Amino acid sequence: MRRFRFGAVVRQAESGKAWADKARRLEGAGFDVLLVPDHLVGPRFAPVAALAAAASATTRLRVGTLVFANDFRHPAVLAKETATLDVLSDGRLDVGLGTGWMAEDYQRAGLPFEPPGVRVDRLAEAVAVLKGLWGDGPYTFDGAHYQIRALDQQPKPVQRPHPRLLLGGGGPRMLRLAAREADVVNLGMRVRADGTGPDGSDGGRQAFMDKLRTVRAAAGDRYDRLELGTSVVQVGVRKPEETWSAADTSQLDETPQVLLGTHHDIVDKLRYWRDEHDISYFVVHHERDLDAFTPIVEELATG
DSSP: OOOOEEEEEOOOOSSHHHHHHHHHHHHHHTOOEEEEOOOSSSSOOOHHHHHHHHHHTOSSOEEEESOEEGGGSOHHHHHHHHHHHHHHTTSOEEEEEEOOOOHHHHHHHTOOOOOHHHHHHHHHHHHHHHHHHHSSSOEEEEOSSOEEEEEOOSSOOSSSSOSEEEEEESSHHHHHHHHHHOSEEEEOOOBOTTSSSBOGGGOSHHHHHHHHHHHHHHHGGGGGGOEEEEEEOEEESOOOOOTTTOOOGGGGTTSTTEEESOHHHHHHHHHHHHHHHOEEEEEEOOGGGHHHHHHHHHHHTTO
């Protein structure tokens, strides 16, 4: 039986004290992980500093990203930053990594927004570089996007062989990469190729089950060691959609990404998806849903 694990995405606070208070509230409520996103536009803290502050304010709570945008940092820089965070947090870091997908980030920062296939290829190389630089001794890599020459970075992460690595997405290439390389696979909606938001045609139970089958087939004998998770975008009663996403979450009602109904309804639905389909890691995507979801965490965190 896979153990439930619960995370929450937290984007910002009005002060350092308020940020620390948010982290401590999550820890006290039984959440496992505080997660921050990584975008250049919008009201969000930068991840590295925010995670360091959250880790300093807590003792048990893990900290992580959902997710670092690979295109914003060279993997050698990210390897150094994350190894340092892992040391400073006493081994409580989860590294979520993605290609970078939101076109507005690239446009406003003057960064080239290349086709999805290029970004996925670059991400696959970045994963190899991260794992190599987190390992012992000097590391060399010669790829199409990155070249590393006998680099031996210090410090090394506390967690061995490396911090828990999360990859996710909705497209088959990303899911196959995650199944082969990640410790945690986060199943989400596929993003439109133009970077304007989730692909509205990718919702529903059948699409979600297809993603699970893709992961299982690609993972092979790794499957039983994988943690499978997803982001929860509606809890309790339906709220207005977030303006950035342009996604109709009503099509997700039969998936674990939407949890409507009573406390009992939600608990039963989460147990069903864990027991029947191995989804055991649930991340609350909006702070507005934390009050409704916290009693669920309190009931299931030890089960």
